[in-house]
Amino acid sequence: MNKIADYIQTAKLESDKPFCAFLYDLDHLRAHVQARVDSMPANTRYFYAIKANSELPILRALAPIVHGFEVASIGEVRKVRSVSQDTPIIFGGPGKSDEELIGALEHNVSLIHVESMHELRRLNELCAKRDTVMPILLRVNLRGPLPTATLAMGGRPTQFGIDEMQIAEAIQLAKSLPHVKLEGFHLHSLSNNLNAAEHVKLVKYYIERIKGWAAEHDLELSYLNAGGGIGVNYADLEDQFDWDLFVGGLQPMLEANLPENMTVLFECGRYNTASCGYYAVEVLDIKENHGKTYAIIRGGTQHFRLPVSWQHNHPFVVVPSERWEYGFERKGVEDQQLTVVGQLCTPKDVLASDVTVPNLRIGDVILFLYAGAYGWSISHHDFLSHPHPDHIYLGGDDHV
Structure with a gap:
């Protein structure tokens, strides 16, 4: 995770726009799946169910490792064939x-x-x-x-x-x-x-x-x-x-x-890709309402629907950023319970509810862990027409 945090902190220094991205550690993905394939009994075959994450860099990383791909639509068939004609x-x-x-x-x-x-x-x-x-x-x-x-x-x-x-x-x-x-x-x-x-x-x-x-x-x-x-x-x-x-x-x-x-x-599917992916979002605001504290992020469930779909608090860590260019005091909280919400005009846009964080400030980045499966792929990307997140693949040649 250190290289993910380092990437975010460097990117924050180089750009004025709020950080919002899915990041994937392809080296971790390859090592994780290769270890599973290598340990399987001889009379078994290990396929990747691409519904969990069908992004082409993920498929390209796994094609030489798994025994094949499981698909659930002709669109997924075509994605696989764009990566390999014979797998x-x-x-x-x-x-x-x-x-x-x-x-x-x-x-x-x-x-x-x-x-x-x-x-x-x-x-x-x-x-x-x-x-x-x-x-x-x-x-x-x-x-x-x-x-x-x-x-x-x-x-x-x-x-x-x-x-x-x-x-x-x-x-x-x-x-x-x-x-x-x-x-x-x-x-x-x-x-x-x-x-x-x-x-x-x-x-x-x-x-x-x-x-x-x-x-x-x-x-x-x-x-x-x-x-x-x-x-x-x-x-x-x-x-x-x-x-x-x-x-x-x-x-x-x-x-x-x-x-x-x-x-x-x-x-x-999920077991292969979840741990290689992260959803990183900058905190745009911290506010109190009816006795509760909310951290509002650049993004939300239109990018990362898994938490609200499964109705759980998704695990995250905070990546601090020292960049602050406003002329007034930077707001933050310490050892305080808060709820992480997105930018959508619905009270259901919640990614983690009533969780305690040691330290969080406006401008810091919340890094959701285990976001490599059923994140972007199942989300309603264009609701309210907010910008899409970046997609960054570390350990590969792809950066969208």
Whole structure:
């Protein structure tokens, strides 16, 4: 983090405009993801789910490291292909249009995760017109029980996948269609799981389910997509998902339970990029209102929607700046509880509420940590038409 703070302090001395930027440490990103890939068991593959952050410098940094990319739209397919023409792509998400399915064929997508029987029939027909066969995984919404996590895509009614109660019908349909090849199943059921031991148990549960289906329906399967779902602890940055415990338990579990010639795919997003990113915003004002203190920043949830989306106080540190060019006294607070808000005309524009800071002055920079995933990519950028933040990539050639 020191090089991020140094960059901000230098930039503050060189520019008159209030500082507002996403900054990414690409060296950290590469090292973090490379360590994960290197430690995975041999019968697994590690993909990056680009929905977490699909900026091209991020994709370029990860392309030589991960085994491929997971996408959820034709736009994401095109982004990946602008970076690499041959890296494997797996394509999921509900509600794929004909344009997207055709685009997947044209861009040599490796696997399509089919989300419904209607989508399965449409894909077969589109492939027939092109005289090709598409490898697929059936996405299944399991009945559970499943571990608890921040977000659940399975184990309850959602728009994701085929209800497990209908899986026999879906398998028979897939086997009957000549232009799709059923290679396995996609069972991504939850997101932001912080319990490494439970995640090993979850993968074991997935294996047990697909082995039962394979035996019942005489299937030869190549892949289990166990999804991502590995989380980030924003409440306590020192207590993160125990990766070593996870892979240490995964290896023997797979040796004991995974059928021969089957590969387990993981498609992590947030876990890969969150820690490499920062959202840095200058404090424009500090004011009191109805007994509460507010720090108003140059920016807000139109840039960084994650805190209000997840309804949490996002962790931050203060980067002090000694630049002060006004002729009056600079306002600040010490050891005081305050709420960090943006520039939007809505009381919901809150990034951290009722947090105590040791020292903060107008003109200092608040640096939000772990902002590399689901930050800029999910935000409503043009609400009120405020300027966009800069995007700065340290350790790379890109600076937008």
